Amino acid sequence: MVFKTTFGEAGQEVSEQARDRVAHSVLKIGGSDLYVVDTDPGVRFAQGKQVNICINIADKEQAHKYYEALKEGGQVEHPLQEVYFSPAYGMVTDEFGVTFPIFMKRT
Template sequence: MILGIHPYIVTQGRGKEAVEFYQHAVQAQVLQVQTFGEMPDNPAYTVPEEAKDFIVNAHLKIGESDFMISDSFPGQPLAIGEQVTIALTTNDVEQTKQIFASLQEEGQVLQLLEATFWSPAYGQVKDKFGITWQITTFIESQSLT
């Protein structure tokens, strides 16, 4: 089943600043912060030393709503209009696959749907209307911290 949908803000190296800003400005509760430096090593995506403290994912709670923040991958440009994406979370890999397939019709796959260190099925797709979706599967046994 779909667990939720929420905004996902992307910055260029200002993720920690954004977390602190929203924590103060809208009383956001910080549930989790992960940096690029905490990611498992991947020779295809070497993280420059100066970017290891950049945010790969921050999960905040504003009231009853989830709010996510990350920095763009070091060296990857961030075009105007791509600072906010929609994150959709399910608790079923097969449903994640179906939703991902539906959204990619007449759209563009930005990141293949695959297992990651935080999800058994995660991918990014830009739909036919130009909206970027981050689709992830969260299994109850996973920890948010």
């Protein structure tokens, strides 16, 4: 495991049962990074939405371009903005029902 933080460690106000759920993690498998998270506290588990395609990007401007293109005809799940773990993070479900987290690593 390269990185892991729980909802409790992230400083979010969550129930005691949700404190140990994984908010963000990265597993290294060969030359690939696998991002693994638990369901957000308070969000109902949705059958069929277990896999997201994460766009990991180094450029904030390019992150905005992907975000704008994916949200056209789609639905914004999380607006692209700076959060505690990323200078540019957002999540969009595109017009075909595929969810794309867009993630820029902190340098």
